[in-house]
Amino acid sequence: MSSHVLDQFLQENLGDLKEKGLYNVIDPLQSANGPVIKVGGNELINLSSNNYLGLATDERLKNAAKEAIDEYGVGAGAVRTINGTMELHLKLEEKLAEFKHTEAAIAYQSGFNCNMAAISAVMDKNDAILSDELNHASIIDGCRLSKAKIIRVNHSDMDDLRAKAKEAKESGLYNKIMVITDGVFSMDGDIAKLPEIVEIAEEFDLITYVDDAHGSGVLGNGAGTVKHFGLSDRVDFQIGTLSKAIGVVGGYVAGKKDLIDWLKVRSRPFLFSTSLTPGDVAACTKAIEILTSSTELQERLWENSKYLKQGLEKLGFDIGNSETPITPVIVGDEVKTQEFSKKLNEEGVYAKSIVFPTVPRGTGRVRNMPTAAHTKEMLDQALAIYEKVGKQMGIIS
Numbered sequence: 001m002s003s004h005v006l007d008q009f010l011q012e013n014l015g016d017l018k019e020k021g022l023y024n025v026i027d028p029l030q031s032a033n034g035p036v037i038k039v040g041g042n043e044l045i046n047l048s049s050n051n052y053l054g055l056a057t058d059e060r061l062k063n064a065a066k067e068a069i070d071e072y073g074v075g076a077g078a079v080r081t082i083n084g085t086m087e088l089h090l091k092l093e094e095k096l097a098e099f100k101h102t103e104a105a106i107a108y109q110s111g112f113n114c115n116m117a118a119i120s121a122v123m124d125k126n127d128a129i130l131s132d133e134l135n136h137a138s139i140i141d142g143c144r145l146s147k148a149k150i151i152r153v154n155h156s157d158m159d160d161l162r163a164k165a166k167e168a169k170e171s172g173l174y175n176k177i178m179v180i181t182d183g184v185f186s187m188d189g190d191i192a193k194l195p196e197i198v199e200i201a202e203e204f205d206l207i208t209y210v211d212d213a214h215g216s217g218v219l220g221n222g223a224g225t226v227k228h229f230g231l232s233d234r235v236d237f238q239i240g241t242l243s244k245a246i247g248v249v250g251g252y253v254a255g256k257k258d259l260i261d262w263l264k265v266r267s268r269p270f271l272f273s274t275s276l277t278p279g280d281v282a283a284c285t286k287a288i289e290i291l292t293s294s295t296e297l298q299e300r301l302w303e304n305s306k307y308l309k310q311g312l313e314k315l316g317f318d319i320g321n322s323e324t325p326i327t328p329v330i331v332g333d334e335v336k337t338q339e340f341s342k343k344l345n346e347e348g349v350y351a352k353s354i355v356f357p358t359v360p361r362g363t364g365r366v367r368n369m370p371t372a373a374h375t376k377e378m379l380d381q382a383l384a385i386y387e388k389v390g391k392q393m394g395i396i397s
């Protein structure tokens, strides 16, 4: 018999979420996650993936994965420190360090995992972390796990960061202080003010930690936000994910050799969770090779993003202040946002609604993620559908 207390908890809370329009419905794909996807038997223009460069379905990556599977099998068989490190893993880490212009890198099973691993391997209860209020959930959880004092900083507010850094430093309460930020904020698409953050960090001797999940492969000729600002030797932790522009799965930290050596002996997902599979690792390595040899895919991504943004703006939608391909169409009310996304879907565009708790209440949006793999025709079709549904629902006039 199941627990009565649990049943009651679930019924009450699930009912409440559904009533408020906050319950996330998951639509299974019946196709690869490319520029057009099949959902519920229908082909839809896909504006919801993080597959920025189209690499998730790239033949070169698929072939690299297949070859690795043939040679090494489908699973790594153990955690990295027992015997789950293959030469393939070391090659990927070497490529990642080159890609990020750092001395070394360490790969994890996901970006989420990486933040849980890296923050708590270095920070503890005698430390403090200055964390932007819009940082990703995995950063927030990583900070909590470390038990360090978390000091929330108003979003990209450099006066607030400076004041809080000064106060923390002068209090003498903390052994180490870290400043932690997304490189690109995933829900609004704005870029962190890294030059100012690094200056403040140098003034108050802060450890710098940048999670560039949405900047890698997109900014800085592909190398990311830190490179975009020319700060590669002034940021301690450069975090990335292998699941977005790289198109596969996994996460990594790039930084100085000593830092990476420490993470290899102290970060718990590295020690206690089975390594990335050979196929994933080989595909990621191929992706980095592609990214470092040509900027063609990034250029196509930016061209498509500009085209979509200009089109949506011309139609009268509020697309916020994104500086990157992430293109929110801000609706506000949660229920209306979900209704908008549903209608877009019915007309042929898959653009997912994002509502509280992923974004603050009252700022519901449909988030569009154009990729290098979209054609102009697909984007024109999507814009025509946006116009039709936007007018029907009174979101634009």
Ligand code: PMP
Binding pocket: 110, 111, 112, 113, 115, 136, 138, 182, 186, 211, 212, 213, 214, 241, 242, 243, 249, 250, 251
């Ligand atoms: N950090 C940020 C800023 C992210 O946007 C994401 C992905 N949603 C992650 C970490 C987690 O990455 P992954 O999907 O590889 O676990």
